[in-house]
Amino acid sequence: MSSRRNFLHKLTLSAVSIPFIPGFETKPMYKMSKKSDQGTMLRVAIMGLGSYGTRVAEAMEACKKAKLVGVISGTPSKITDWQAKYDIPEKNCYNYENFDAIRDNPDIDAVYIITPNALHHPQALRVAAAGKHVICEKPMALNAKEGREMVEACKNAGVKLLVGYRMHFEANTLEVIRMREAGAFGEIKFFQGLSGFRIGDPTQWRLDKALAGGGAMMDIGIYSVNGARYMIGAEPEWVTAQETKTDPVKFKEGVDETIMFQFGFPGGVVASCLSTYSMSNLDRFFLNGTEGFAEMQPSTGYGPIKGKTHKGPLDKPHITHQTVQMDRMAEIILEGDTAKVAVDGEEGLKDLIIIDTIYKAVKSGRKEKIKLG
Structure with a gap:
């Protein structure tokens, strides 16, 4: 090691x-x-x-x-x-x-x-x-x-x-997106994303600022950042964020243990999210609208993804995420196909801009504007 x-x-x-x-x-x-x-x-x-x-x-x-x-x-x-x-x-x-x-x-x-x-x-x-x-x-x-x-x-x-946004090809995730676009949930009002687990080996690269660039946010937290965007179907305009650190020895300077963050979207839609390396059993998305809801738990694990909506269970068959991802990426690269939810560099850049702004909000303690343009 x-x-x-x-x-x-x-x-x-x-x-x-x-x-x-x-x-x-x-x-x-x-x-x-x-x-x-x-x-x-x-x-x-x-x-x-x-x-x-x-x-x-x-x-x-x-x-x-x-x-x-x-x-x-x-x-x-x-x-x-x-x-x-x-x-x-x-x-x-x-x-x-x-x-x-x-x-x-x-x-x-x-x-x-x-x-x-x-x-x-x-x-x-x-x-x-x-x-x-x-x-x-x-x-x-x-x-x-x-x-x-x-x-x-x-x-x-x-x-x-x-x-490698494998969730962008996952069947139950795409079904929730289809339902939202069809108006099944009515006017979207709220999203919650919980992403976390208890990290082990304190010497691993994920806890090294130079190699990881941060802590939980640069690993598990990105799922709630990205998930908020594709579940709501819009881009956040602002963010507030708060960091909690209980173990400064394991989570050294620049390596975040837990960050709570809140997004504001157009039309008054809000999101509340958690990214952590110190709590397990946190893999849940919840989307709420005026006419219904979608709940997924687990929401981003390797599968099967499980959940329900106000209309019943999400029961699309599970196929290994990386198998679907690589076949679809082959179609994108070789056949000029497009993904329902983008997986290109511009999509990855948006998440990086948002994460940069989350870290900025943690330091400033203020509501920070997100500038994706």
């Missing part, structure tokens, strides 16, 4: 020392075709072979339009293990120092970045410069400034930038 932690620290320091120069590292080294050489099969390399990378890889075995073909890792033993398990050829295996060479590998279409938050920005710039599509875990970056640079880099390179 300590050796990996030291490696990540060194990697982060070297990454943040690379300046972003618009137009410099963002030009693809070769012209990309719209579709893969294998028709509509998106060929993906996963960067970061930790627990979530493993979950994605296992889910992709059931995909019809996306295939795991490559790996990028700083741990040689993991690469060897994944090669054997997923039949990955040696030529599609890279480490964090040499993965720029994917520019010369026509058998990889996209790279899914599943590394600590601080690495998303520099790694995405390098992937884009290599002419490959970028899929990035959330939060997309440490802050809105980095997010904007990622959006610009991918645009300049002519590649897609997508963010």
Whole structure:
């Protein structure tokens, strides 16, 4: 653990020392075709072979339009293990120092970045410069400034930038959105989002400001931030926020333990949300309107998502979220499809702007305007 932690620290320091120069590292080294050489099969390399990378890889075995073909890792033993398990050829295996060479590998279409938050920005710039599509875990970056640079880099390179918003493809979530749009809940008035769990190992990267960019808000809290937006179907105009810290040893300066935050939306709609690393059994969304309601618990876990509305239970069949996500992202990248709820870089940037403003509100103690434009 300590050796990996030291490696990540060194990697982060070297990454943040690379300046972003618009137009410099963002030009693809070769012209990309719209579709893969294998028709509509998106060929993906996963960067970061930790627990979530493993979950994605296992889910992709059931995909019809996306295939795991490559790996990028700083741990040689993991690469060897994944090669054997997923039949990955040696030529599609890279480490964090040499993965720029994917520019010369026509058998990889996209790279899914599943590394600590601080690495998303520099790694995405390098992937884009290599002419490959970028899929990035959330939060997309440490802050809105980095997010904007990622959006610009991918645009300049002519590649897609997508963010791992798996809930945007989940069936019961989409059913609630369909009902709201059809007017089933009447005029929306209120949303509540509770996102939290008790975090374990105090030495993990999620509790390291340099690697995580914060604490619970940069991990579990983003679900309530994003969920408020897609459940209400509007963008927040202001936010107030309050931070509570009971363990300053575990949650050091700049690493938030618990933040309560409140949004104001157009038309007087309000939201009350909680992000925490110190309470379990918090995975609940509640949407209230003049004619009905929707309640989901669990609302963002790996599934199955459960819930009900005033009309009865939410009972859409559960399919592994990452399987659906990767197949739909293949359609977006290769077929020009669009998602019901956006999963592109601009969507990820909006969440980063909002999170930046939440942190600002915590410090100021005031109602802060959210400027998404």
